[in-house]
Amino acid sequence: MAHVIANDLSLHYQVLETCAANTEGRDTKVGAKINFEKRSIEALKNISFELHEGARLALIGRNGGGKSTLLKVLSGILEPTGGHCEIDGKVSAIFNAGLGMRNDSTGLKNIQIRCMMGGLNKSQTQDVIESVIEFAELGSYINLPLRFYSSGMAMRLNFALSTAIPAQILLLDEWIGTGDVAFREKVATRMTSYVNQSNILILASHSMDILRKTCDLALWLEQGEVKAYGSMEEVADTYTAVMMSKK
């Protein structure tokens, strides 16, 4: 049974740049707290939650709230500086179209390399290739280097690829908004089927409509801390009300 357990997660980014000390004292409305003494950014602070099969969690919050950082911790890319997380199940994550892709290599080569990284054998790789080409509708572009792709096309490839390789836990960061209407429909369908296979989905976004449609739980992050955690409806209502009042 796939599950994700975050236990008191904290993460500090070290600021290695020398200019850091000169920026103290300004009014900071977005982003996590900067600790000038320790020269670090407290990107996540004491985050705890538990997700089991079929959970669909929305990460919401203002820019710099810690949504992407949390996803990176859950995907194993960043190791938390405090607390720990327990992940059971294969994780697939999409952060942005450029990450994990070679710009000078063809779409096909990129698919092959990612399959190799995932440890897939030849026939599994062939299946993934077919499925990605069909889903992303890239046709002959698949044999051209990524340099010739538009950002939307690169996103199509990345989404198709990350969801074609079987995984129990899917992490998506701000992927909505790119892609045309038709593709968004396909994405929605694929995500529904993903969730129906009782896998875990964690989605960070600012599009409340899509989050309400897709998710049942929500975690509201504000400056790296949990502001609210509960049912999608409740948290989204409060969040929207607070955001409107700040206008």
Place this chain on the structure above:
Amino acid sequence: MNSVQKYKNAANDILEGIRKNNVWFAMSSEDLRSRYRRTAFGVLWLTATFSLFILAKSMVFGGIMAVPFKEYTLYMATSFLIWGFLSATVTDACTVWINSESWLCGINTPKSIFVFQVIFRNFVTMSYSGIALIAIFLLLRQGLTWHALMVIPALLLTLINAVWITLFLGVIATRYRDIVHVVRTGMGILFFVTPILWIPSTMSHKFQLFALYNPFAHALAIVRDPLVYGSSASISWLVCGSIAIIGWTVSFLLFAKFRTRIVFWF
């Protein structure tokens, strides 16, 4: 995380990197493909460049050295080939993870994959120059003895050393960005104090000391001497072997300690 687990994870990272050799095979060939894209000769440029360099150098220096032209050319060409590999690996080592940021920040993947990618890419590069070296050996009618087979374990030891050097410099140069400049400058100077263009036995005492106390001199000797002289000095094997053991120990500890910190240093 306790420290035992850290070592286990680091060892797993390296083993998983070795197991996923198809990834770095593919990545290295894509590197070379994009480096030579839209050229008419592709990677054969490596062979051509190496041949022309050797030709020019043997013309210029061959005449003023106190050894026969043939010996000088073979000595210099072989040394230059191995130096090319070592020097490229040492410099690339400093940016091994910096250049792979888009992978390391996008996918949870073994960090050692990129170490092997750098080394394999430079090894393939060396092999293409090696074609020219074989041609030079044939052209100068150099006879080989059975001892020439020592070149195989010598290359193996060279690769083993290349891995720890890349791990070591990778970690410290990602954290301290001056290192890459120190290393580039250092390698430029080392080129002249390493016996590549000159042969120690024909030089003054001072140069012979350079050759004795410079580990790169021994790294070149274990590969070169079996081919050029049909012999190898045990001191060179001893130096390279000891360096491998000490280097691997230090680098592994360093890699284990900071492996998960690397992504925070980009």
